[in-house]
């Protein structure tokens with residue numbers, strides 16, 4: 001039976017031609033969910049599914065295309081921002097205390113004056129200090145359940161979208177090296193919390209206007225605050241966070257506090273995708289804003 005001629009989806013049978021450009025057979029055949037033959041997916045075996053790449057006629061390719069475009073733009077920009085190693089801090093000379101999230105905490109000997117926290121931990125480090133700290137946030141994002149779905153679809157075509165054939169002939173899931181390492185996401189979640197605390201401290205410190213009257217609120221302060229809030233929303237909407245708070249519980253009635261937290265997190269968890277994209281784009285925007293102020297391209301307007 002040639003399934004390229006059929007649309008056995010959602011219990012609806014659509015007659016040929018289902019795929020534009022494909023020739024119809026002399027005799028049309030109709031298949032429903034009831035009489036369609038399922039091909040089981042086997043770990044390590046041949047990918048299941050129909051022989052036709054897809055029977056979908058909507059713009060299923062748009063979602064993976066947008067994913068690839070945004071993630072590629074972010075990777076290119078962040079790589080440049082990390083290695084350019086300048087203009088990541090706005091200090092007392094401009095009466096501000098703004099640091100790029102890519103360089104915080106700045107703990108290397110090579111950090112520009114004023115950007116260093118209380119201690120230089122990596123006194124032996126003399127190349128870009130962003131490289132020391134990027135591992136935590138990068139690992140958190142890379143192993144995120146949502147991003148995994150997004151980049152598996154976008155970059156690996158595995159599969160590109162629902163009801164679209166996998167770009168690879170074999171399917172191994174995440175049961176083998178290296179993808180089995182994705183399971184360490186729950187630990188990266190905890191590391192991500194440490195960075196959230198640090199970036200929240202940066203946002204609080206951005207209220208300082210050194211040499212210009214102590215405390216104030218500028219656009220830069222607002223940008224760092226929004227960045228911190230979005231990062232917290234991204235973290236607390238994480239699936240690992242929801243499981244940590246409400247998982248492994250046999251009876252919620254015996255754990256009312258965990259139940260309350262779980263109920264609080266569940267609607268946030270449903271919006272994890274939105275928080276993932278918003279926080280990703282905004283973290284790059286925050287770096288760009290600090291960079292533009294630090295390099296003198298723009299001034300940071302004081303609101304009050």
Ligand code: FES
Pocket residue numbers: 140144145146147185189234235237238239240241272
């Ligand atoms: S699932 Fe996305 S951050 Fe945990």
